Amino acid sequence: MNIAEWSGKFFLIAFILYTASFLGFVLSLTGRKWSNRDPQEHTRRWSRMAFFLSTAGLAGHLLFFFSRWYIAGHIPTSNMFEFMTFLGMMIMAAFSVVYLIYRTPILGAFAMPVGIVILAYAAVFPREVQPLIPALKSYWLYIHVTTAATGEAFFAVGFAAGLMYLLRTVDFGAKTKQARKQQRGVEFSLLVILIIIGFIGSIFAFRSIGYEAQFSRQVVTIDENGKEQVATQTVDYVLPPLIKPYNSETVQMQPFLGLTAPLAEAPSWMNGVNAGRKLNTVVWSIIAGLVLYGVLRLALRKPLGAAISPIMEGIDPEDLDEINYRAIAIGFPIFTLGALIFAMIWAAEAWGRFWGWDPKEVWALITWLFYSAFLHLRLSRGWQGSRSAWLSVIGFIVVMFTLIGVNLVIAGLHSYAGV
Amino acid sequence: MGTVLCESCGKPLYDDDGTAPLEMRYDGVARRSQKANPTWIDKIWNFFSSVKVAVYLIIITLCGAALGTIYPQENTFLNIDPETYYRETYGLSGFIYYKLGLSHTYESWWFIGLLVMIGTSLVVCSLDRVLPLYRALSKQQIRKHLNFLERQKVTYSGPIAAPEPARAPDAQEWVERMASHLRKKRYRVYTDGTALLAEKNRFSRWGPYINHIGLIIFLLAVVLRSLPGWHMDKHIGFPEGEIKPIPDTPYYLKNEKFTVEFYKPEEMSEQFRKKNETVPKLFETKAVLYECTANCGEPGKEPVLKEAARHDILVNHPLEYKGLMAYQFDYEMKPVLLSVKAMLKNKLTGKAYGPFLIKMRNPQTVYEAGPYRLQLKDYYPDFDINEQGQPVTKSSEPNAPAFIFLITGPDLPQQGETYMYFPRQIDKQRFRQDDINGATGSRFDITVGSMNDVEVSNYISYLNIRVDRALPFIWTGAAISMLGLILGFYWQHRRIWLRIDGDRLTLGAHTNKNWFGLRREVAAALEKMGMKVDPKSLEKR
Ligand code: HEM
Numbered sequence: 001m002n003i004a005e006w007s008g009k010f011f012l013i014a015f016i017l018y019t020a021s022f023l024g025f026v027l028s029l030t031g032r033k034w035s036n037r038d039p040q041e042h043t044r045r046w047s048r049m050a051f052f053l054s055t056a057g058l059a060g061h062l063l064f065f066f067s068r069w070y071i072a073g074h075i076p077t078s079n080m081f082e083f084m085t086f087l088g089m090m091i092m093a094a095f096s097v098v099y100l101i102y103r104t105p106i107l108g109a110f111a112m113p114v115g116i117v118i119l120a121y122a123a124v125f126p127r128e129v130q131p132l133i134p135a136l137k138s139y140w141l142y143i144h145v146t147t148a149a150t151g152e153a154f155f156a157v158g159f160a161a162g163l164m165y166l167l168r169t170v171d172f173g174a175k176t177k178q179a180r181k182q183q184r185g186v187e188f189s190l191l192v193i194l195i196i197i198g199f200i201g202s203i204f205a206f207r208s209i210g211y212e213a214q215f216s217r218q219v220v221t222i223d224e225n226g227k228e229q230v231a232t233q234t235v236d237y238v239l240p241p242l243i244k245p246y247n248s249e250t251v252q253m254q255p256f257l258g259l260t261a262p263l264a265e266a267p268s269w270m271n272g273v274n275a276g277r278k279l280n281t282v283v284w285s286i287i288a289g290l291v292l293y294g295v296l297r298l299a300l301r302k303p304l305g306a307a308i309s310p311i312m313e314g315i316d317p318e319d320l321d322e323i324n325y326r327a328i329a330i331g332f333p334i335f336t337l338g339a340l341i342f343a344m345i346w347a348a349e350a351w352g353r354f355w356g357w358d359p360k361e362v363w364a365l366i367t368w369l370f371y372s373a374f375l376h377l378r379l380s381r382g383w384q385g386s387r388s389a390w391l392s393v394i395g396f397i398v399v400m401f402t403l404i405g406v407n408l409v410i411a412g413l414h415s416y417a418g419v
Numbered sequence: 420m421g422t423v424l425c426e427s428c429g430k431p432l433y434d435d436d437g438t439a440p441l442e443m444r445y446d447g448v449a450r451r452s453q454k455a456n457p458t459w460i461d462k463i464w465n466f467f468s469s470v471k472v473a474v475y476l477i478i479i480t481l482c483g484a485a486l487g488t489i490y491p492q493e494n495t496f497l498n499i500d501p502e503t504y505y506r507e508t509y510g511l512s513g514f515i516y517y518k519l520g521l522s523h524t525y526e527s528w529w530f531i532g533l534l535v536m537i538g539t540s541l542v543v544c545s546l547d548r549v550l551p552l553y554r555a556l557s558k559q560q561i562r563k564h565l566n567f568l569e570r571q572k573v574t575y576s577g578p579i580a581a582p583e584p585a586r587a588p589d590a591q592e593w594v595e596r597m598a599s600h601l602r603k604k605r606y607r608v609y610t611d612g613t614a615l616l617a618e619k620n621r622f623s624r625w626g627p628y629i630n631h632i633g634l635i636i637f638l639l640a641v642v643l644r645s646l647p648g649w650h651m652d653k654h655i656g657f658p659e660g661e662i663k664p665i666p667d668t669p670y671y672l673k674n675e676k677f678t679v680e681f682y683k684p685e686e687m688s689e690q691f692r693k694k695n696e697t698v699p700k701l702f703e704t705k706a707v708l709y710e711c712t713a714n715c716g717e718p719g720k721e722p723v724l725k726e727a728a729r730h731d732i733l734v735n736h737p738l739e740y741k742g743l744m745a746y747q748f749d750y751e752m753k754p755v756l757l758s759v760k761a762m763l764k765n766k767l768t769g770k771a772y773g774p775f776l777i778k779m780r781n782p783q784t785v786y787e788a789g790p791y792r793l794q795l796k797d798y799y800p801d802f803d804i805n806e807q808g809q810p811v812t813k814s815s816e817p818n819a820p821a822f823i824f825l826i827t828g829p830d831l832p833q834q835g836e837t838y839m840y841f842p843r844q845i846d847k848q849r850f851r852q853d854d855i856n857g858a859t860g861s862r863f864d865i866t867v868g869s870m871n872d873v874e875v876s877n878y879i880s881y882l883n884i885r886v887d888r889a890l891p892f893i894w895t896g897a898a899i900s901m902l903g904l905i906l907g908f909y910w911q912h913r914r915i916w917l918r919i920d921g922d923r924l925t926l927g928a929h930t931n932k933n934w935f936g937l938r939r940e941v942a943a944a945l946e947k948m949g950m951k952v953d954p955k956s957l958e959k960r
Binding site (some may be wrong): 004071072089094101127128129130131132133134135137138140272298316319320326330332333336337340341345347348349350351352353354355359362363365366369370373376377380381395406 | 438469471473474478480481484485487488492494523570652682686687688689690691698699700701702731733734735737744746747883885887890893894897900903904907908909926932933934955958
């Protein structure tokens, strides 16, 4: 086997170990009530094993990372697959750091799946090693990307702790207006996670059956001499086209469950064939997420938040609040350094300007302003507990929008290839 | 609300028999913004010193910045008319976006106004707090009021344990031993009889202020860039082999050679090769920078140039010279004739004279070729014949250069003879050089020996020329800000106060962050003293 194959195997092994570790953390808590055992001893034993598994997973992940570095000849963070796997790795590392400080097994049950979903998301993107274009040949770029991802990984751990805080403290039985609002908020956050899982699931499902459709579109542009130029753009769909690009022709389309033609066309302001494809992907993800939610909801016969919350029994919410704040406090300086300062240094070197109001840059700034508002509110206005938890959940949504949404919705200099 | 705690003993000045945790920010000292009867200056001061206002400013800036990313900003396009572009490309919503001024959000008065207000707020807020905080921290009393200790977020009270069961506990000795444990934990310990104050990492309290100072410097540097001369940003095309001036500077730059390389298939991974894409590997401009020492920009005079720097400009590797930076930006493949080394041939005798160099840009006016003298009467860099049948030039670019010479010398009339010369073969035929020259053409010919005598530029390399004198301040601000963040977040200011009354210990502890760590440290210290407590139980709810 050559190194490239080994590298792929390491990734798979890491993924499996992480998943096993996640199950270990969950069982360390849900298994407390199993017969003939001391609950505390059970949690201690199982969580120690789960942490061992996650550490082994991290080791496998590092092997993947360094072997790929060796093959590519450059740090593997230069396309979406590589960046997301790196982010996943840093989330696991950030989790390990915070876990070693606080030793709360429940954190594993929530932070591990965040990392796992990110890794699964990474696997959606083309995996081949790509040659580097000149703009990406800069050490500062790698320092920028890796440091920013490290900061974001701590925000991810803060998110996990914030969500746990909410699941622990929201009273799922209460019927007051305030409680209802909180319940709905928790359900909505969980639904967003399911939509992301729905996205990953539908891409993999249709890819495995080899689904394909293709559209083309004529684009007329006026060149510098005032002549009309007609170019044909084509786009391949991996998901069955519910929505086709604006003003496009079907080149070919496999029927899917009786769907032989697209149901609708993208609106005219969504210019370009890729906009249509992205919209189609978003619609599919939402449908898949809603279906997943519906199935779970029917199976559990209660809101998901209410179904998950018993696992939190006996956990001190103050600890969760502390972990939430601490993770963000550790992450904030790293994020500032990576996403803003190093980004400015790289931009100054590559583009000759330290700041250009590129959408990705702006969203990094927005993320930073958001977390700085969080810190000020917490320090000076006493926003602790559930307010802090909500801000941390929203903050991570902003982070994810910066990483994924901006590429999906707004294209900028940084845009990596999409699905 | 002014000072809430007695500055030295910590006894609450109001509500002094309550039990709720105390307000410990700035150790309860008054700030300027808390004056009783504010004047209008005080009111402005109060506005900007409020963290609530700061958070609003931050949130509004955040939302404004987000609005600017809905559609691309105007400056991402070269040569568009925004009035029509946004309407045509994005429809009605694009038009509204443009009309609201959101197509240049980041240059708009309100956005810049927000940044200025944040800057003001940073200055006022820091001044308002840093002095009281400094005062409170530099004169601390060791023996605190009991109520102060019991109302800390971390507090403990109980009988002290004796070192050996046989002896009665001695308060003085107990405090000494506690002090030595705390010193091992890098606390600075002060004792006053049976009272103790242990403190560490006070510097971490200055972290936020250092961070704010960094941000202020950064914002000021950004403002500086709008002063004339501090900032320049131009895109200039440099054809190979030509020395071109850089406007508004004493510099000239020559692109000696431009190279573009693409990845070869064997350099790509197997999977990627299947995609059949070409990927550029390298853009390089071999550049020489000259400084003009005399005759700069004076028409008709050759500027005197001195080589200043030489650099191979790559993406990510700009040329830098005394604050002037040249970045690789773009390139264009466009063969342009630069100069020829020509010979004047007398067709009658078969003799050739020369060579002499004819440049397509700023050609000399007189050439010597053996006994002959060629005087340039007219030059059309981009020759054409207009509708009236007159010769014109379409542009100043040497796309189709044409020279009209007046030749004088032996066997020629006194006033000379005119001769039209097209260096490019294609133009020579298209405009029928031989017919135009008539009889003169049958006597003379201007020829070029081989391709070695022709200098051609194949590429135009577009460089982004920049001057940004604020950069050092930007980096200084960023570095100071980062230093402040690290100090503020990775260390915490911890204080432990205790006093013993009889054999009863009362302890209170405070930190600005990471209570978990503080509780653990206090519990560990008490355990060393033979008092086992669960860290969690120290927490006052
Ligand atoms: C709008 C003007 C601002 C004002 C008035 C302001 C005010 C303050 C104040 C009063 C503190 C508390 C210091 C203390 O009690 O020890 C603080 C802390 C802090 N500020 Fe600001 N600030 C402003 C803007 C910013 C901005 C734009 C940032 C960007 C990151 C920032 C970052 C911080 C940080 C990181 C802390 C420390 C927070 C913590 O320790 O949890 N501030 N700020």
